[in-house]
Each structure stands twice: as C-alpha cells, then as structure tokens.
Amino acid sequence: MTYNLMNDPNVWVIAGLVFILGVLVGMFLTAGGRRKWKARYRDEVSNRETWEREHARLKDDYDAREKEYRERDSLRGAAARGRDTDGDGVRDSVDRAPVDDRRA
Numbered sequence: 001m002t003y004n005l006m007n008d009p010n011v012w013v014i015a016g017l018v019f020i021l022g023v024l025v026g027m028f029l030t031a032g033g034r035r036k037w038k039a040r041y042r043d044e045v046s047n048r049e050t051w052e053r054e055h056a057r058l059k060d061d062y063d064a065r066e067k068e069y070r071e072r073d074s075l076r077g078a079a080a081r082g083r084d085t086d087g088d089g090v091r092d093s094v095d096r097a098p099v100d101d102r103r104a
Helices: 009-030 032-082 092-096
Strands: none
Touching: none
16 A cells, blocks of 8 residues: 555644645734834935935035135135235325325
8 A cells, every 4th residue: 555645634634734824924923014014114204305405405504605705716816916005094105105196
C-alpha cells in the first residue's frame, strides 16, 4: 500500500487551521491600521508643508540680506571714490581745494 501525504485528511485539517490562524493574526495586526497610516500620512504632509514654508521664509530673508549686502558694497565703492574722512558731508578733495570766491 502506498501512502500519499496529500490524501491524508489530517494534513488538510492542519493546513486549514494554519490558514485560518494566519487570516486571524493578519486581521489582528492590521486592526485600526487604516486610521493609523492616514494619521501618519497627514502628519507627514503637514510637517513637509511646515518645512517648505520655513524654507521659503529663510530664502526670502537670505535674498533680502543679499540685496542689502550688495547695496552696501555698492555704496562702499561709491564712498571710496569720493571719501569724506572728517564726516562733514563734503568730499576730502573739495576740502583740500582752494576756495574760489568767484563762483558765488
């Protein structure tokens, strides 16, 4: 007599019980999971949007500072061409020039 494992009813019962146990364990592990992943997804989206807003704000601040630095450099260059070391509002080259009374 040949004995075939696939024809044994005990094997089929054990396989069925393992299948049912797997389905029950899977349902238990994913219970409430839909709400959990949606909440995590929404948190991640709000976190990403917060980071994007912060990045945009920092970029705007950086651009404003960069513009201010360029303007200062430009003014510094212009001031270097016409210096006023004593701070009276008159360039030093005019201070050193002789006064011409005929201009008045």
